[in-house]
Amino acid sequence: MNKDWIDSVAWNADGLVPAVAQDAASGEVLMLAWMNRESLARTAESGEATYWSRSRGALWKKGETSGHVQRVLEIRLDCDADAVLLRVESVAGIACHTGRRRCFFNRLEGEGGARRWAATDPVLADPGSFRDG
Amino acid sequence: MNKDWIDSVAWNADGLVPAVAQDAASGEVLMLAWMNRESLARTAESGEATYWSRSRGALWKKGETSGHVQRVLEIRLDCDADAVLLRVESVAGIACHTGRRRCFFNRLEGEGGARRWAATDPVLADPGSFRDG
Numbered sequence: 001m002n003k004d005w006i007d008s009v010a011w012n013a014d015g016l017v018p019a020v021a022q023d024a025a026s027g028e029v030l031m032l033a034w035m036n037r038e039s040l041a042r043t044a045e046s047g048e049a050t051y052w053s054r055s056r057g058a059l060w061k062k063g064e065t066s067g068h069v070q071r072v073l074e075i076r077l078d079c080d081a082d083a084v085l086l087r088v089e090s091v092a093g094i095a096c097h098t099g100r101r102r103c104f105f106n107r108l109e110g111e112g113g114a115r116r117w118a119a120t121d122p123v124l125a126d127p128g129s130f131r132d133g
Numbered sequence: 134m135n136k137d138w139i140d141s142v143a144w145n146a147d148g149l150v151p152a153v154a155q156d157a158a159s160g161e162v163l164m165l166a167w168m169n170r171e172s173l174a175r176t177a178e179s180g181e182a183t184y185w186s187r188s189r190g191a192l193w194k195k196g197e198t199s200g201h202v203q204r205v206l207e208i209r210l211d212c213d214a215d216a217v218l219l220r221v222e223s224v225a226g227i228a229c230h231t232g233r234r235r236c237f238f239n240r241l242e243g244e245g246g247a248r249r250w251a252a253t254d255p256v257l258a259d260p261g262s263f264r265d266g
Contacts, residue, residue: 004249005249005250018216027159027161031211031216032216044241076240076241077237078236078237078238079229079233083237100212103211103212106209107208108209108210116137116138117210
């Protein structure tokens with residue numbers, strides 16, 4: 001099988017590349033995770049997002065335990081070949097392991113010395129009911 | 134000055150965090166770059182995106198030479214505090230150093246052994262006329 005397209009990714013020293021998942025319907029940026037060669041190959045083959053869990057040191061099929069699968073409609077690579085963008089359909093509408101729609105739920109608010117991160121998004125599902133987001 | 138909000142970012146071993154820039158109007162994901170503490174602080178203070186150039190080892194004020202400034206409307210942090218999302222207004226509508234609207238101009242096309250990255254976006258400005266995207 002032709003792996004040229006995988007070889008042309010600028011994998012970092014750990015063999016990883018950051019991957020941004022964007023909801024294809026809403027345009028919302030859902031999460032940033034990491035991929036190794038195998039997770040990118042599996043994602044392309046299966047049409048469902050598979051990442052690499054740096055904390056577990058293992059392939060991480062998104063939604064494997066939660067059902068919060070991401071169907072991948074498009075895979076993009078940036079100009080330097082060191083970042084990937086997935087346009088996905090977020091099944092169940094929950095991408096975050098905290099049970100929120102997206103992982104980027106903290107917004108910087110305030111000015112100067114009063115700046116703080118404030119959670120802006122509601123928890124939609126009990127995070128105790130799944131473990132992989 | 135209160136730096137708690139900066140301290141709560143999970144900076145990696147190199148003191149960096151990946152930052153995704155999203156066009157606030159179109160929703161398009163424009164680029165992924167990196168920030169250190171100073172670039173994030175400057176971005177919040179100035180309201181214009183400043184990244185860290187890993188290749189040059191220097192602060193990188195987006196648009197400093199090109200005029201392709203990114204006005205930052207919102208700064209977000211993800212659940213693990215290890216990725217930043219900027220919602221920006223992309224001045225001149227060009228985010229990529231190749232003169233394209235966004236850096237993610239390569240799309241994976243084809244199936245199986247015929248997969249390849251194909252550039253889908255037109256070059257809008259002569260990349261020889263600027264050097265910082």
